[in-house]
Amino acid sequence: ENTANKIAAGEVVERPAAVIKELVENSIDAGSKNIEIEIIDGGIKFIRVTDDGNGMSREDAQLAVKRHATSKIRTAEDLAAINSLGFRGEALPSIAAVSNFTLTTRLLDEPMASYVEIQGGIFADVREAGAGCGTTITVSDLFFNTPARRKFLKTPSAESGHISDIVTKLSMSHPQIAFKLISNQRMVLSTRGSGRLTDAIADIYGHKVTPELLPVEYSNEGIEVSGYVAKPALLKSSRQWQTFMVNQRVVNSRMMAKALDNAYFSLLPKNGYPLAVLDIHISVESIDVNVHPQKKEVKFSDDQKIYRAVYKAISSSLAAPGS
């Protein structure tokens, strides 16, 4: 089982940012209101994710680090209609297989927390501990026992950049959650968790962007597109300022990026990338989220329909008065 976990780790956790994505998605699934992420040296040395979500019982905490022990789906029908960000039950065992891993977790109605420690996939300790409600996971010395993978890591500052990028996107996908990212003791990102996307965008990109944002609101054929796109005065030099989501799940989607570009630049010269935060709401039956080990991509049953919806959503927000 340890070998299988190490192999899965190769697919699920390619770098510190991937670890953080999995841990934060778990914190979101646990109903957290506050999520704090702390890293040292780009997460290579140390990662800590603390949440105030539901927490786990002692029994569930020990189960959580076992392979395919997801609490989120139980049947094949559940897999066809996934509502949570996680569903594969691979992240924690994969991360614990390639790091020194600790999990401290406490249910709301329990007086004490449980502490589980795993070193390179080998169970090291379980005991009672004192802690607040919710869950804290620490990951130290990532890939210490897989030197080949460790070699592929970039510099701490490059790894930090990947982490800021994913935490930025995750914070905007859930504006009702207050996020903090602390890198080498310095606060690099903080959102207030007001529930308003404009507040999250301002917290991350600065208050100057607020007057430049055009709302995107479109609905047709069972597809809703919502979010914000910036006015042409604010064009950026890369796609880094674009966040795409499907049902509040952050995804990579060339198709959505293309629809955005084609609509945005249908009347303007293309000399940059608009800042954009776009979420597609669609019935879970029309998408398959189980197509990528890191859940970075989503398969739509009808790509053309999504393309048209994004295109029309962007066209109409640019055509609205005041834009």
Ligand code: ADP
């Ligand atoms: P998945 O998210 O696919 O279910 P993971 O390996 O990421 O699998 O997590 C395993 C299980 O551990 C989850 O199903 C959940 O029950 C539990 N879990 C993990 N992180 C947390 C957390 N922060 N708060 C509460 N429960 C958690």
Ligand code: MG
């Ligand atoms: Mg998960």
